Amino acid sequence: MEDYWLCYLIIFWFVLLIVQKVVINLYFRPRRIQNHFLKQGIRGPKYNFLLGNLKEIADLQLPSSQHFSLSHDIVPRVFSFYHHWKNIYGATFVVWFGATVRVSISDPTLIRDMLLVKSDNFEKIETPPSAKKLEGDGLPNLRGEKWAHHRKILTQIFYSQNLKLMIPMMGKSMKDMLNKWSSKMCKDGKVEIEVSKWFLSLSEEVVTHTVFGSSYEDGKAIFELQAQQLAYATNAFHQLFIPAFRFLPTKKNIISWKLDRDVRSSLMKLIEHRKKSLEFDESELEGPKDMLEVIIKASSNNNSNSPAIKVDDIVEECKTMFLAGKYTTSNLLTWTTILLAMNPHWQQLARDEVFNVCGARDTPSKDDIAKLKIVGMILNESLRLYPPLAAILRRAKIDTKLGNLNLPKGTELLIPTIGIHHDAELWGDDVNEFNPGRFERGVAQAAKSPIAFMPFGLGARHCIGQNLAIIQAKLAIAMMLMRFSFQLAPTYQHAPTIHIFLCPQYGAPIIFKKL
Numbered sequence: 113m114e115d116y117w118l119c120y121l122i123i124f125w126f127v128l129l130i131v132q133k134v135v136i137n138l139y140f141r142p143r144r145i146q147n148h149f150l151k152q153g154i155r156g157p158k159y160n161f162l163l164g165n166l167k168e169i170a171d172l173q174l175p176s177s178q179h180f181s182l183s184h185d186i187v188p189r190v191f192s193f194y195h196h197w198k199n200i201y202g203a204t205f206v207v208w209f210g211a212t213v214r215v216s217i218s219d220p221t222l223i224r225d226m227l228l229v230k231s232d233n234f235e236k237i238e239t240p241p242s243a244k245k246l247e248g249d250g251l252p253n254l255r256g257e258k259w260a261h262h263r264k265i266l267t268q269i270f271y272s273q274n275l276k277l278m279i280p281m282m283g284k285s286m287k288d289m290l291n292k293w294s295s296k297m298c299k300d301g302k303v304e305i306e307v308s309k310w311f312l313s314l315s316e317e318v319v320t321h322t323v324f325g326s327s328y329e330d331g332k333a334i335f336e337l338q339a340q341q342l343a344y345a346t347n348a349f350h351q352l353f354i355p356a357f358r359f360l361p362t363k364k365n366i367i368s369w370k371l372d373r374d375v376r377s378s379l380m381k382l383i384e385h386r387k388k389s390l391e392f393d394e395s396e397l398e399g400p401k402d403m404l405e406v407i408i409k410a411s412s413n414n415n416s417n418s419p420a421i422k423v424d425d426i427v428e429e430c431k432t433m434f435l436a437g438k439y440t441t442s443n444l445l446t447w448t449t450i451l452l453a454m455n456p457h458w459q460q461l462a463r464d465e466v467f468n469v470c471g472a473r474d475t476p477s478k479d480d481i482a483k484l485k486i487v488g489m490i491l492n493e494s495l496r497l498y499p500p501l502a503a504i505l506r507r508a509k510i511d512t513k514l515g516n517l518n519l520p521k522g523t524e525l526l527i528p529t530i531g532i533h534h535d536a537e538l539w540g541d542d543v544n545e546f547n548p549g550r551f552e553r554g555v556a557q558a559a560k561s562p563i564a565f566m567p568f569g570l571g572a573r574h575c576i577g578q579n580l581a582i583i584q585a586k587l588a589i590a591m592m593l594m595r596f597s598f599q600l601a602p603t604y605q606h607a608p609t610i611h612i613f614l615c616p617q618y619g620a621p622i623i624f625k626k627l
């Protein structure tokens with residue numbers, strides 16, 4: 113009998129402990145944090161038990177079916193909660209994602225302090241395991257020594273000397289794509305193309321070359337499997353949001369798991385194969401270095417001071433690059449084409465520049481690319497108005513002071529890139545107009561603060577693929593301008609939306625006419 117009582121007591125004690133933890137974490141802690149910020153004059157929507165402001169955020173979202181005129185004033189649509197609460201509470205405010213507090217910061221001085229001056233006090237936020245499995249546990253998710261080691265190795269691929277060697281490959285992929293468009297032309301010399309799908313394939317091809325180099329064909333087959341796996345997994349994720357859903361043996365999950373195993377085992381085989389061929393071939397090849405080569409060599413030359421690079425690490429880096437390189441650059445190309453289709457004046461200015469610089473060459477050379485100033489300004493304006501990544505997140509590792517703001521350890525910070533890019537106080541009254549001319553005197557002079565333009569992030573964790581993306585985009589836009597004039601198709605609906613990346617919800621149908 114006494115044993116029973118003891119059992120009951122232990123169970124009761126456990127339940128009490130859990131209830132106490134829940135009440136502290138979901139009720140008292142948020143109230144304490146809210147008061148902490150209130151005392152500093154930082155306000156925000158009130159915390160609601162368990163959900164925080166998630167319901168309000170969902171309610172503020174415009175219905176996805178709603179599209180609007182060809183306006184670039186897109187923040188109220190794509191970042192509704194930020195637009196709404198910034199108008200009420202000012203540039204710095206507190207918002208609750210469940211019981212997690214996020215401080216939204218759009219003051220350039222605070223952002224500079226956070227990402228440049230005191231960057232060691234902040235860390236990237238863990239990606240949930242389900243997302244990590246899809247996007248790969250590579251560079252963007254690494255921290256500390258392991259991150260620094262991988263970043264140092266992978267940077268070699270993105271040196272401008274190496275990228276320049278990739279230009280002929282990129283030019284060929286672009287030419288093949290444009291030839292296919294030409295072959296679809298009607299008798300009147302016009303064709304309608306939904307460009308976003310084509311730019312995805314183009315960027316996939318470029319990133320596959322960048323990662324696999326001479327093993328392109330094997331790599332292509334693997335990335336095709338990864339693309340299929342992504343499609344199945346995102347589909348399942350969208351259907352039902354239950355944390356454990358990904359573990360249930362549904363038909364789609366079973367297919368997704370098998371595809372994941374296939375991607376992994378094919379990559380392992382390819383890595384082993386490349387390892388062997390690199391052992392026999394000591395010669396320095398003429399062509400560009402690819403990621404597989406660079407990382408395999410680094411894994412075999414590991415010195416004892418650096419964390420060892422295992423085969424699993426190489427697999428994860430390959431998976432990550434696929435996602436990081438494919439969707440971002442294709443978004444930039446899609447939005448730039450839409451913007452040039454809307455603005456025939458800038459389209460013609462850019463075309464004149466391309467013909468002046470490239471003369472009779474049908475593919476710009478590396479020197480030509482460096483001279484395409486107007487095309488560069490247009491790409492910057494496109495990245496300003498439609499940044500593929502709309503926001504950056506960080507977490508304070510230790511108690512930190514930013515300006516007058518005291519941030520307790522664990523506070524998450526949200527930098528709304530898209531909001532800063534559309535801030536009239538930084539960019540002037542024409543903030544929502546397409547005006548590449550603002551970048552004429554360089555990025556640093558385009559706005560009141562150089563921090564106002566940050567499509568590739570800032571500081572140590574800024575985008576490693578920035579130069580690759582810009583070279584690819586300049587080349588693609590120049591070659592398109594050389595062959596066609598273009599305008600929006602009547603079916604185009606201007607509906608920017610965030611699906612991880614900022615994309616046109618109904619695609620980008622464009623009418624191309626042979627010059």
Ligand code: HEM
Nearest residue numbers: 251252436437440441444500567568569573575576577581
């Ligand atoms: C228009 C094209 C692109 C845009 C706008 C873009 C944007 C960004 C941004 C904003 C970050 C920083 C995120 C943060 O601070 O949390 C980032 C990081 C990163 N990007 Fe890009 N990116 C682009 C193209 C690429 C390409 C082509 C690649 C590779 C092939 C790439 C690979 C990466 C990687 C690996 C990181 C993580 C770097 C680290 O944590 O050290 N990106 N990118």
